[in-house]
Amino acid sequence: MSSTRLLILGAVRIFQPVHGYLVRRELLSWHADRWAHLNPGSVYNALHTLARDGLLQAVGTETAGRRPARTTYRLTPDGETEFRLLLREALWNISPHDPSILMAGWSFAWALSREEVIEAFEHRLEQIQASARVSELAIADLANHPFTPPHVAEHWRLVQARLEGEASWVRNLIARLQDGELAFAGEPDAPSRGTLVD
Amino acid sequence: MSSTRLLILGAVRIFQPVHGYLVRRELLSWHADRWAHLNPGSVYNALHTLARDGLLQAVGTETAGRRPARTTYRLTPDGETEFRLLLREALWNISPHDPSILMAGWSFAWALSREEVIEAFEHRLEQIQASARVSELAIADLANHPFTPPHVAEHWRLVQARLEGEASWVRNLIARLQDGELAFAGEPDAPSRGTLVD
DNA sequence: GGGGCGCTAGTCAAACATGAATAGTTAGTT
DNA sequence: AACTAACTATTCATGTTTGACTAGCGCCCC
Known part of the structure; x- marks a missing residue:
């Protein structure tokens, strides 16, 4: 599913620096598990792949108590470029056989x-x-x-x-x-970072 | 992509006994490579898997000249059952996030x-x-x-x-x-086998 | 008669997706 | 104070998809 990279890059971009679990939780709250087949494995695998390819950078590993260590990521400049490229592709071009691409693109259209x-x-x-x-x-x-x-x-x-x-x-x-609904890049109320519940 | 099994079972069912290349060629003529991501590897892999699971049976291997040997398959009774099950699932239930399922189901609705x-x-x-x-x-x-x-x-x-x-x-x-358009199971002109060009 | 093109038939390594499983933590409940 | 349900955080074996690649055969054209 080609929307995975865009979703992961975009979600990391919102919350960076961020660890996999939070990315996954946010995407779950968008129901991306259903419309983009986003299993836990896909998230972590995409994070590893994107980091290996230099689009993400692992910026640290924290351990709280005896819990599994969590690695935090942020976008590299290449990652930012790739994000904007994928986003534009998703919004500008129809993808008649993959509905998830427009859904992923729209999720970050405010960027x-x-x-x-x-x-x-x-x-x-x-x-x-x-x-x-x-x-x-x-x-x-x-x-x-x-x-x-x-x-x-x-x-x-x-x-x-x-x-x-x-x-x-x-x-x-x-x-x-x-009509002015919603807020976009360069506008007063534009979202740039996500709102964390905790 | 869950439509692959249905497509392969259904295509084998039409032409059986049939070898992989012909299945693939037929599905290509339906443009299933685009709408169901059907690469050569997917076809052959699905054939192997379905045969391993007892839904298809390899009924022979012919070699013409020094070409690659080709294995021919037919459906087992279990394969026929599975085909009808997948077909009914595809037609009776909506699949909001996977457009290929209805396309695959409609391809065999005449059954x-x-x-x-x-x-x-x-x-x-x-x-x-x-x-x-x-x-x-x-x-x-x-x-x-x-x-x-x-x-x-x-x-x-x-x-x-x-x-x-x-x-x-x-x-x-x-x-x-x-209005009586097209032909279905039990009707005079119902297709039961595909029409081979050669 | 030989050169090129397209068809036949399929393989394979690498990439990616799947989802059950793990194992500790916290919060609520009786 | 013990129990349990839900949350945190991720791994991993298995399975599927990708699409470039191989390699012979037949046909047409000059």
């Missing part, structure tokens, strides 16, 4: 400016329109492939129908963003 | 009766309605969890919007199935 998010979403609407046209043409083209079974045409229609659902969510959100 | 498919789809519409209610309540409940970030409410709305898209596809299909 960009309101203008960029609106622009990205408008671009998304155009892509969805283009995709409708591509589907039509692909379905028409099936006539030239007589051995392709008829359910394939419905696959195209189903993918497009789901995208239309996504489009109505996007349109609703664009309107609300233009 | 059930027209009546059952219509009933399953009607049940699906009810589940989507119920899910709308659950989303509403979940969003309302967020007021009691002040530290949950605001994007979580949009996650619920996005999942629901995509399901509404799916619902419009399902409604369209129910109407066409009631």
